[in-house]
């Protein structure tokens with residue numbers, strides 16, 4: 001049995017539609033394919049890979065990670081720019097947090113420029129496409145080993 005705590009990879013609203021619409025912005029990779037890439041990159045490290053369209057559920061999962069998780073990789077999607085409740089939940093997490101975006105949010109319209117989540121994230125990754133998810137998993141392992149928060 002693995003003694004390693006899991007990394008939580010949490011995905012927010014509409015990301016279940018990845019690969020089905022707007023491939024020019026978000027690519028053609030589906031969320032199921034992203035999950036497979038993350039599991040491969042994680043190796044022995046257990047992964048809790050989840051997606052929800054509900055802010056409440058996302059916050060409940062952050063609470064779960066506070067008790068169980070070695071790190072959180074979160075693509076909060078639109079909640080990035082709206083949710084003080086998500087920010088408050090993430091602030092309680094004592095382990096590394098990577099805020100992840102498929103697209104480079106700073107190259108997009110001004111409404112996508114002000115992230116609440118960045119105010120508590122250990123690191124921010126944006127613009128690497130779906131292939132950036134496994135890179136984030138590797139970076140998370142590095143942050144866990146370095147005990148960075």
Ligand code: CA2
Pocket residue numbers: 013014015016017018019020021022026075076077078100101102103104105112
């Ligand atoms: O680039 C990202 O990963 C985003 O977090 C995606 C969010 C957007 O609000 C952020 O600014 C950047 C939007 C996710 C919408 O997901 C879709 C998936 C498939 C087709 C259309 C939208």
